[in-house]
Amino acid sequence: MRKLLISLAIGAALAGCGKHEAAPQNATDASFEAKLQEQLLDAKPGSVIDIPAGHYSLKRGLSLRTDGVTIRGAGMDKTVLSFKGQVVGPEGLLVNASDFTIENLAIEDTKGDALKINQGKNITIHGVRIEWTDGPKTTNGAYGLYPVKTQNVLIEDSVVIGASDAGIYVGQSHNIIVRRNRAENNVAGIEVENSVNADVYENTTTKNTGGILVFNMPNLSLHGEATRVFRNKVFANDTDNFAAKGAAVASVPAGSGVVVNSNDKVEIFDNDIADNKTANIIIASYFSTNYYNTRGVAADYNPYPKGIFVYGNRLKGGGDSPDGIKLKTLKTAMYGLTGSFPDVLWDGYVDPKNLVDGLPPAADRICIQDVNGVLSADGPHDYKNPSKDMKPFACTLPKLPPVVLNPEPKI
Template sequence: MSKSIIHSMLAMGAAMSLAACGSGNEGRDLSGADSDFQTTLIEQLIDARPGDVIEIPAGVYSFDRSLSLAVDGVTIRGAGMDETILSFANQTSGAEGLLVTASDFTIEDIAIEDTRGDALKVNEGENIIIRRVRTEWTNGPDTDNGAYGIYPVQTTNTLIEDAVAIGASDAGIYVGQSRNVIVRNSRAEYNVAGIEIENTIGADVYGNVATNNTGGILVFNMPNLPQPGHSTRVYNNQVFDNNTGNFGHPGTPVASVPAGSGIVINSNDRVEIFDNDIRDHRTANIIISSVYSTGYSDVSVQEDFDPYPETIWISGNELGEGGGNPDNVELQALRVLMFGLTGNIPDVLWDGFQNADLLVEGDMPEQYRICVDNGDAQMLNVDGPNGYADPAMVEDTACQHERLPEIVLPF
């Protein structure tokens, strides 16, 4: 029998299996390797053509290996993020739950649970839509969980909306080394980093809820990556009670984020933080730092990397309780020394690293300054370069920068 006939018979049988196991909301809880549904979905992903819509009915479906898609123009659609569940609790092979290396890709109304590595990774695609997708490690925060939940990297024109990410040991929703990104109306909870924008050019992060993470929303630049990031707006988000102990892998940048961090900017430029509700963080509501404060081991490898956060504008945020019990021995001692036993670290905590080559008569030119134009919010310079030897409140922070443009996606 020819290979083409065998392949056709497999595809026909797979289609019949999909129809059978998707009839009804109860689905099938499959635990064995090479189950009918696993075979079905793998066949559909292999045989997909541009314009195809792969429908996955309500149900809980078990996989023991990664899934992958490498065809442009495909949509994967479930019946809802709490109705169609792809479970990888029995995964024995592969680094992700679903790896996509394609453009014009949409995934919606589906959950990916308990993967051995990253849950959903999209690599190097254009025009990516991730909508109403839930990624979760159901055992709760654990260093052995996969690093990333929703993970587009080196993409262009990316929309993540109405998503949920829970339990990632690095970042629940992470967009890295990308361009033109919107993350909106999503929820990140019990991750090390709730939402992270890293080495990305042009991102709008708004309408999200970040709670019970170690750090709520991070805007990072890290060395030794293909591009430096800049121009991120973080606005109209609810960022509260991100006090979960850091369970990231030691030696990774995110492992340096102290529990109780609301919004963290690290080594990134042209960042706006405005009109957010930020409160109930034990270390600080907003932290601005250099890569030199992360403990990251490869800081000095890339000579042209700019480690300093510049052109930062904080305005119009509702800032609640914060800074009363920092997750850092030095900061705890500094808090007591400067503000007393019952005092709090100010809303904005800056590590004090800045580019000495830009200073003019000891002052940073206005176009590079950190502007805290946010009511009575104050900023503390902890003097990180000198080991916290001379911390001080920063005077005259009420400056402004030119507004960043809105991110517009072509779809």
Template sequence: MAATHSVAPGEGAQERLQEALILAEPGDEIVLEAGRFVLMDGLSLDVDRVTLRGVGSKETVLDFTGQSDSGEGLLVTSDNVTLRDFAVENPKGDGIKSKGADGIVYQGIRVTWTGGPLSSNGAYGIYPVESTGVLIVGCEVSGASDAGIYVGQSRDITVRHSLVQYNVAGIEIENSRNAVVEENLATHNTGGILVFDLPGLPVMGGGDVVVRRNLVTENDVDNFAPPGNIVGGVKRGTGILVMANDNVLLVENVLTKNDTAQVMVVSYTLPFDDERYNPYPRNVVVAANIYEDGGSAPDLDGAEALLEAFGGALPPVLWDGLQDGDTIALSVAEGTAGWSLNLPRQGADLAEATPGPLQAPVSEVASLSQVTGAPAELEARLM
């Protein structure tokens, strides 16, 4: 029979909380009482159908400032887990990582590095990977040196009503399918929302992603990713970036004051030897969005020449001009100022750009109407 176990902060909190996570039975609820849990090591959960909840993301805090190991604050490797209403502060590695954890729900979780945006911070705040069924709602992440909310190598995903700020990437969907990113606020990151596909990972072929009704504004933080990190190439002032992905729809978003580009659609330019990988964007649709005050101070080599060519500000939608044969890389809605840089090859310098307006306006890709995000049964677990 399902039981509820309460854990209070104070002396011995590390041992008492980890013991509760180990001894929990499927269906149990572990309640973290109000207060600050001072923790010296990471925590782990490997029991299905457990709910771990606090009393609020301001009231219940898991404080990893003194963490002795370099791993994540909390690692979840079991299915149908619900995490809600608590905070994770200053983990040495990632905030909360769930791996192979199908049917996971993150609700009302706050992850932050209190020293601000530093390269020594952990890479990811909320980090589900290799999972089917991911629901992230009402969460808040700041200070991640890679991505605040990162969903990788997964499918059936919804990220909604969350705040990401002062991260390198606010929200990143990588090598994943059937994802909906909606009604989030991405502000004061290096880049707001990223949809990537990368080579050499166990799960390949990301796509079928809808990014809609988000506010992506003032992403103005200098890139602070550690050397060698792939997001180290994201330019300060990027609103939404789509790279090497298939079937992506951007619609009804508000993009303002992103000084490099409101929307960028690009190919992957680094060397790779993964025969499964397609480095080009395919069937990316930029439908009706609102754009204001962007592209006036791009963080790009050769920006002066580009600004002169475009009359003082880059257009709202930029594409590098590279595509996979006859497959359409990018289409834009009627009335959207979309331009191609018409680069001659992958990795070409911007000095070789010959900008020109995009053709073939469209409103949406029909197949993307089938993108549903996380399964409905996960929504039923929200409180």
């Protein structure tokens, strides 16, 4: 279908404003906002909505419900949609559509989530900046880039700063690639939750509470497995946790590099992971989250991480100042006041019904190579009998295949 190009004519007075400069909410801003929402409502499959360079102040959240639409700016530092004065709507942009592309623009200071994409297929997010410009605050929106219940998702070359939950989050989704992004000053830099077949690579995460998270939470529509985390730079994720009380990530210790919680078939390799003050790699169960659903936990939910393979990473520093009294006490007891946790911290929870001769079945084991040590914290007994024994982790697992998006996005 021939693409319909919709060019939004914007007053020259707005063009070229600095990305943090507050443009006044005047008639020009109001007319821009009304025109943009009209174009989103009237869009047809194949429509391209071009937004020229400028800093635009919006008061209402935007929405799109038409498949096959592209929203395109002039660059993530040139086309800025600012929601600093937002009074209506929980999101900046809510998309309920498939075959959707958004590229080369910024969304700032939304009241809630910045860009939420719900139940779509073939989603491409390219060159998008999400930012809460006043720095890390609990009152910031929870999620930056937020595809949920989606299929064939590509998030690339984007930046997210300041989310009070996760900067880049993909949940309950299939076939995901998250690559070449930067996430900083979020609670979770990048989070893959309850999703199947995800590749997370060549990203940089720093100054978050936790760098890269791979989680499975209870009572959701999909059980997550098969995530590869590789060729990322994950360093100095030491920002104090500023998540809202009761959020699942509120229990992530400041200084967490790569965290696997209750997920299965996770492969962590060829990353540069350094100077995350609690631990560079954390492997844990649901029981260590301090997050308990008031509805209870579904009977088929498995809270234990299974089939975790860590190998070939470059790790240094970290573990020297863990977050929380219990972890500080454990570190001092095991390594002294000036010592550090080893590269990998495991909470020690195992499924007792699943053990064979004291170990999980071969496919369910946690296999760890090329690290300076593993501390099994003995969480089930409140850290009373921690162990430095590496023998339970001396194993290998089959490597996961690369994620292939079908169709391959065209950028």
